[in-house]
Amino acid sequence: MKALHQILTGTLIYSTQRKKDLPPPTFTDRDLKEGLRRSWTAELIGHLLVKYESEWYADEALSKWNEIDELFEEEKQQQKALIEAGLDELGITEPYLRDFALDVVDEAHEHVKSNWQLEKAQRIKPSLWWKQVAQAQAQNPTANTEANIPKLSNLSADGKAWFIHPVAMVDYFAGNTVLFKKGDKDEIIREINIRLAGFGGNVPTDEFTERTENMIKQFQRDYMQVEETGVVDMNVIKAIDEFSVKYDLPSNEWVKKPPTDDEQMFCPCGLCDGFGKSRHKDMYYGVKLEATHRYEYPGIHRSLLWALKAVIFYLQKENSVYSFRKISSGYRCYDRNLQTNRRTTNHKGKALDIHFNKNGVRTRSCNDMNKLRKEIFNKYLGAKWDWLAGQENMFNLESSDIGATSWVHYDVREFDQIYLKDEYFCKDSATLNGKPLASLL
Template identity: 45%
Template sequence: FYMIHKDLTLLYPPATLPTIAENKGAVMVGREKISGGGDNCGGKFCITKDSPNSKLIREVNIRLAGFGGSVPTDEFSNNTENMIKQFQRDYMRVAETGKICGNVLKAIDEFCDKYIEQINDYKCPCQNPNNSKETEKASIASRCSEGWGKGLYSDQYLKSSIAEPYRKYEYPGMHRSILWAVSAMKFYLEFSKSVYSKYDVNRGYRCWADNNFHSRKSTNHFGKAADIRFNKNGERAKLASDANKIRTDIFNKYLNAKWWGNPNFFTLEKESDGAVTYVHVDCRDFEVKYLENKYFVKTQNSVMGKSIVQLANDLGFKDTCACIGSFASNDSTKNNSTERVDPKTLKASEKLVIFMKDWEKYKKMPYNDSKFYCTVGYGHLIKKMKCENITIPSEFQNGLTEAEASELFKKDIKVFELAVQRDVTVKLYQREFDALVDLLYNTGAYFLSTNKAPKLYKNLLDEKYEEAAKEFLDIENTTRRKQNYEMFINGNYDSKH
C-alpha cells in the first residue's frame, strides 16, 4: 500500500495555482435558443393539467416547491402549471409551456443535484445544549437522540380541531417542501445577482426538550420551519433591513411566500414577531393532509431520493422521459453524460461536498484524528502533531460553529480542486473529477504529481480511465477508496461506512 497522508502544508501558495474557470452550467449556456418542452412528441407524452394524479406529479410539486410555492399534492393544479412555467423561464431559460416533459425532468435532476440542502444542518440543538454539565445531565432523558424529537404529543397528530401553530406534535424530521424551498432560495439569490448569500441554518428542528430549556412554546420548528441567516457581500448580515429586503426580493417575489395566516402558502415571520436578523420560513399553514409523516425526512438520502427521471421511468412514464430535445445538462455525475470536459471548468459538486462532510464529520473543538494530528471542523488540519503538544491557534481555541466549519471546509476543498486541475491534463467527467478531489483531500495535494500512485496517474494521463480507477483499491483497500472507485466509474456517491 502507498503511504496515506493529508498535508495542507505541501500546497502551492494561492498565487501560484491556476485559476478555476467559471463553470457555465446548463442554467446559463445557450438556453435562449432552446424551444419549449415536448418538441419530440408534439406534446403527446407531456404531463399536463389533464393528466391523472400521480406520485410523479407530487414529486415535481415537492422539488419545485420554491418556484412560486406549492403544496405536495398528487394533482397537476393551476399552481403546478405556473410553477413549471417559472422553472422553465428562470432556471431552464426555455419557452414556458407549463408541461412536464423529459427536458423538464432532466432539468429538475440537475437543479436538485446542484442546490440540495444538507439535512444535518437542520438537526435539533438539544443534543449539544449550551448549558452546564449538571443541567445537561439532568435533562438528557428528555433530549431527542437523533435530532428529530421523540414523536411527543402524538395524540395531536393531524388533529384538525387544533390549529397547526398550536399543535404540539413533534414531526419525524424536516418537511421536504421546506428543504426544497430553501434550495430554490439559494438559486434565486444567484439568479437575481443578489449581494446576499446563505450563511447558515440558524435553527431548523427544535424539540420539546429544547423548547422547555429555553422556556419556549412555539411549535413551528417541529419540522415545519427554518431560520436562515445570510451574508452580505461576504460578511454576515446582521441588520433588520437586510432580512426585510431578502423577504421582499426573494421570498415574496419568487417563492410567493406570504405572512402567517395564508392557507397552503409558505409563510414568513415578520420582524415585529421576532425575525429581526434572519428569515423564518415555514409550512405551518399547509392543510393537515399536506403535513402527514410521509413528507418529513431525517436522512440525507431521503431529501431527494431517486433521480426524478428514474422515478418517472419506474412509474411507467418512459415515453415522457424519452422526449428530451435540446436540453443538455452539464451534470456529468450521471452515467449518461455524453462527453468529458477540461477539468479546469469543473469544481467539486454538491454531492461530493455532502459525501466528504459525512466522512469527515463536524467536530466543534480541536481533536486528534486517526493519525494523531490536531484537527478541527470537517477534517481541517491544524498541525501534524497532537493537540496537547501544541498551542491551539486563537481562532480555534473556542471551537467552530458548523457554519464556520463549513466555510473553512470550502476553502480547504478549493485547494484540492486546483491540485486536480493542475496535475490532470486529460478531460474528465464530473464524477471522475470528484473522486480525484476526495482522494487528494486524504493523501495530499501533490499525491499525483510526486508519483505516489504511479499506475493510477499514468493510466489517467493515457486516458485509460477504467484502469486508473482500479488503482484506487491499490492505494488503500478501505471503504473510502472503494467508494472513490464507485464514484469514479458509476457516479455513486454513497458515503455509508
C-alpha cells in the same frame, strides 16, 4: 474526445460572437449543456463514434474500479476541512468536541468504503463478461461459407469497442413528448410539486393543478430559460434533476453538531435523535389549530428544504449581495422547549430560520431581512406574512414586527393536515432528494 472538444469550443465561440483571431475560450459544464441544446451542435456530436473500454470489461484486479478507492480519502479530508472551518467559526475549541465531530466523518466514510468493496465484489465483478466471451471466440472461430452473409467480428481482447455518442439516440426516446399536464394525477406529480415548491409555492399533492402549471412556467422561465409551456416533458424532468444536484444544501447542514451549538437544523436538546420522538400527536395547546399542535413531526418538511434550494438559486441568479449562510434554527423538540422555557410548535418540523451573508459576511440588519423576505421569499416563493386569514396552503413568513429581526423565518404551518403527513418529512439528505425523477418514469 479531441473532436468533441473542437465542436463544443466552436459552438461557444459562435454563441459568444468571439472574433476568430482570439484564442479558443475555456468553457464550463453550463456551456457544454448549452451547446447540446443547439440542434446543429447535437447533430455534429451525434455523428461521432467513440472508441473506449466497455464497462463490461476489466482486468482481474479491477484496476480501473480500484482507482475510485482513492477518491474516498480525498472526499473525507474535504469534509473534515469543512467541519473544522465550521467549528472554528462557532468558536468550538474543546478537543473532545472537535474529535467527536471528526470521528463521525471517519465512521461514515468507513461505512461507505465497506459498501463500495461489497459493490465491486458482488455486483461489478460478476458482471464482467466481455473477457470471457472474447477468449471463447478466439478459441472457437466460426467459419462463414455464405458469401452474401457478412462475417461476424469477434469481441476485442482489450475490451475496447466503437460506440455511438448517446446524444445520437435522443430522438428515439421521450424527447419533448408531454408527460404530465394540468388535470393529470400521478405520484411523480407529487414529487414535482415538492421539488419545485420554491418556484411560486405549492403543496405536496399528486394532482397537476393550476398552481403546478404556474410553478412549471416559472421554473421554465427562470431556471431553464426556455419557452413557458406549463407542461412537463423530458426536458423539464432532466432540468429538475439537474437543479436538485446543482443547488443541493451544503453537506455540513446534515452534520449534527454538539448540543452546545444551538444554531443548527438538528434539535440541540441532547435527548432526541435530532428530530424529536414523535410525541403528542393530536394534542394541542388550547384551541385545536396547527399553530398549537404539539406533535413532534418526524423530521423537516421536504417542501421547506426544497424551497431553500430555490432561494439559493435565485440569490445566485440575481448576483445578489446576499447569500445563504446557514440554517440557524431547525428542529426544537418538547425537551428543548422545557430546557428553554418555550412552547414552540412551528419548529417541530414545520419551520426553518435562516441566516444570510451580505458581501460574504453575516448580516443581522433588520432592513436586510425585510428586503430578503420581500424580494426573494415573497416574490419567488409566493410566501406571505404572519399567518393571516386567507393564507392557507402557502409558505408563511414571520415579520420583524413579530420578532424575526436578524433572520428569516418561514414555515408550512398553514398547510392543511393532508399535506403534513409523516411521509413528507425527512431526516437526511437522501430522503430529502429521493431518486432522480428520470428513474421514476
